[in-house]
Amino acid sequence: MPDDLPALLRRARAVTRLPIAVGFGISLPGHVSVLGGLADAAVVGSALVSEIEKAPSIDAAALALGNRIRALKEAARHGLSRREVAP
Numbered sequence: 412m413p414d415d416l417p418a419l420l421r422r423a424r425a426v427t428r429l430p431i432a433v434g435f436g437i438s439l440p441g442h443v444s445v446l447g448g449l450a451d452a453a454v455v456g457s458a459l460v461s462e463i464e465k466a467p468s469i470d471a472a473a474l475a476l477g478n479r480i481r482a483l484k485e486a487a488r489h490g491l492s493r494r495e496v497a498p
Contacts, residue, residue, distance in 0.1 A: 412436060412445065420449050440486035447490025455483055 413419075416433070423431055433446055434454025438461070443453045462479050466472035 412442060417449055440482045443483050443486040444490040447487055453483070453487065458483075 412433075420431060420433070430451035432452035432454050433450040434456070437443065437446065437453045437455050438458035443455070446453045459476055459479065462475040463472045466475050
């Protein structure tokens with residue numbers, strides 16, 4: 412992730428109350444973990460497409476997708492810099 416991403420997201424938050432999602436280059440649980448304190452969402456579509464492309468069968472793709480999604484979800488829940496969200 413770019414070094415200036417936190418500053419860019421702070422500038423975006425200063426001008427909008429809309430949720431902010433980050434998606435370019437987000438593919439690993441560590442990426443999602445760090446984003447927990449910076450963005451409202453991590454877009455991981457390309458990472459999931461990559462799992463499908465690598466899989467030798469539909470069943471293998473389904474298993475790989477489930478594993479990747481669980482890992483990313485766990486990283487989002489227990490991220491390094493998880494931002495507290497008001498109910």
